[in-house]
Amino acid sequence: MGKNTTTTQQTVTPSLAVDLAGLKLSNPLMTASGTCGYGYEYGDFVDLSRLGAFVTKSITAEVRPGNEPSRIVETRAGMLNAIGLANVGLDAFMAEKLPPLQRMRQDGPRIIVNVAGHSIDDYVNTAGHIAADEDVDAIELNVSCPNVSDGLTFGTNPKLLKELVGLVRKAMRPACKLVVKLSPNVEDITATAAAAVEGGAQILSMINTYTAMTIDINKRRPRLANGTGGLSGPAIRPLAVYLVHRVYRCVARDAGVPIIGMGGVQYWQDAVEFLLAGASGLAVGTALFADPATPVTILEGLTEHLRQQGCKSVTELIGALELHTDPPAAPYP
């Protein structure tokens, strides 16, 4: 479908709306947690109301100062970070950071709050508390942070993950959706994806950063004070596209669980790759640091691409990947 239609360009604007397990977004574009702060920081540089959803940085029960600097280093086509979940804590988030997001929500984007914790109780309490707010459309569970000592405890153990997700789901306001953010730092991502779905995850987001390291060869020490960090940016995009494809085909498609794809999304072509691989939502992360308007630029490119492909809706691209082993959809003329 869609092939050889570039000559019959449509004048109708294609629909960009997507439905993620009942979470209706005006378009698939959103911010990746931790790359857009609490929303107001980029206000001068991008009209966030054009996003489908806004995802906050990770919120924890307590205030977290984060790791010692240096916390970031740029690498070839990417960057390593070891921020360490620095955030204002639950109380300050609810009192100071959520109200501006509630106002932003009136203009369009749905609000997804990312939550991290030390223990099951910690996750359950924080997620339950935040989800009680009617303006919080979804909670994204961060079980995949590579930069704090216990950040990957749940994200790499399917049994624990299923238990955690189940308990968090029960503690949440029913209408608030539960997103589980998967780590690529596992042996088999389909096992953690399946565990999250069995536990009650309604949406999967993937992927978090890859644990990685870079070394100052003169000092013979890691460039990051934390030693290791999470690799993000264009460097990981092909890895992320593959994992989205794999989880879509092995778990998500049959379970009817939509995927929010992310990892090095910088241009509209990247977004299309993730959609074809099976993502229904698209998060932009590292690229925001260089250009906060990236999601809006992608939106424009994506719309034009849909028009050229003769698609009436962006949903026609989701999972539309054809493998080389598939029979051709349409014979060449």
Added chain:
Amino acid sequence: MSLLSDNTTPAQAHGRGRFDATVELNRVICREHYVLRLRLPGGFPPSLPGQFVQLGCRPPGAPDGAIDASWLGGCEHAWQPGDTPPQAQQPELRERVSVLRRPFSIAGRGDDAGGSWIDVIHRVVGVGTAWLAGLKRGDAVDLIGPLGNWFTLPAGKSMGLLVGGGVGLPPMFYLAQALYEAGWDAVGFVGALTADLLAVTFVADTPPDGQGAPWRCVEEYSQFDFPTVVTTDDGSLGMHGRITRGLERYLSAQTREDAAKTVVFTCGPNPMMHAVARLSASHSVDCQVCVEQAMACGMGTCQSCVVKIESPQDPHGTTDAGRPWRYRLACTDGPVFQAKEVLW
């Protein structure tokens, strides 16, 4: 917005944004260092010394447009003028440059009929600055700014000592202009490892003093009638030794009354600023530091450019000496901090 005002007001309150700038000149000032003047035809929001800009160190815009024919040397005959040039299919294959922007202090600024111009000084240390070094008049640069806070001129003070080491010099030049306009006196202190790394313009026939006496030997300061002390670590020009040697000589010669009117403003490598802060404190002179930290966004979201600042309010921790501290962001809480509050 004024230098005299408190610098804790969020900079965004004064307007900031992303701009398409054009290179007006990109001149080598000394080994590895360039002065880059960027023209913003539509003007630039109010800015103050200490503030910085984030430059995209790669061709602006998305790379999915027409392929640059010049890359294909000799193959231009493959299509005719007016044809649609081939389109890049894989954007990442055109990525030969940095992912993140690079922060640069504003070294000077002017406004005229052609809009605004901004000077930055950059040293070639990697792929981003190497790209900047290749810029020619008329080239496009993507700029975000003005970012961060600024130096303040406390009431009751009227003498500024501008201590700039290496790539810490640019904000000092911008500050000199502001001090002059505010009617302050000032002395420039300029230091580098060796003479050919001094990113300044020397006044003809007036070599810097070898004993560290302030002379009108550096154009960037003498244009405002401010004298300068020049130091080099290897003694190849000016006073032999680190910049703190020149500063110590000056502070030691000051009367108590003069010291009470003096503020040290400094920017440079962290160990240098730490030494300048200690020296200022030992002479009971106020000191403001403009810190440099690696940062991804420069806009307060990535949380990477943290600095430990003494903070009795909402501390993140306590030092071994019992001082409460909090991580502040160099990009939005800084880059200018009171030296006595920085926990080095």
